Amino acid sequence: MEQKQITELMQAASIDAIKFVSDFAGIELDFSLASIAQLDQILAQLKLQHQQKHYTAAELFTLSSILGAYTGEVFIRHRAGHWHYDESNAAEPYTAVKVNDKDFPFASICYHQIVSRPEMTLSTYFDKASEGIRQ
Known part of the structure; x- marks a missing residue:
């Protein structure tokens, strides 16, 4: 996947997240640093729901x-980096954010927040x- 394609895909997915969080919890995300703490609250709610109804693999992947x-x-x-699709x-x-030689797989962190006891x-x-x- 080309850089432009992965960047556009991830930007579109971030807009989907804003819509989802607004519908799910009535919280308006604004791409601020403070909004990351709001996501912690959303992930905690999703974890509780997952424990009760068990999301499908496709739902977990999407979320x-x-x-x-x-x-x-x-x-x-706010920091640095670009999207990187690692094959x-x-x-x-x-997919992760890449800064120099470091990858930050934020989707993986979100997944573990929902399904397991994260560190x-x-x-x-x-x-x-x-x-x-x-x-």
Whole structure:
């Protein structure tokens, strides 16, 4: 996938996230740094719903992809980086924000927030990624 295509796809997915969060929780995301903490609240609500009704694999993929796209767009706008589609493992390609030699797979973090006991919140991961690019 070409750079322009992946960038446009992720930007469109971030808009889908804004619509979803507005419909789901009545929260208006605005691409601000503060909105990442709002996503922590949304992910906690999604986790509770998942424990009760068990989202399908397709639903989990969609939710984590759009919320990860939104998070990545915030990161790119306020920190650095660009979208990168990694096909090094053909069986498991993924999209991440790339800054120099570092990848930040925000969709993966969102997925783990919904389905498992994550080691850190999305906000904490975002902050650590921000620190990582300054080093």
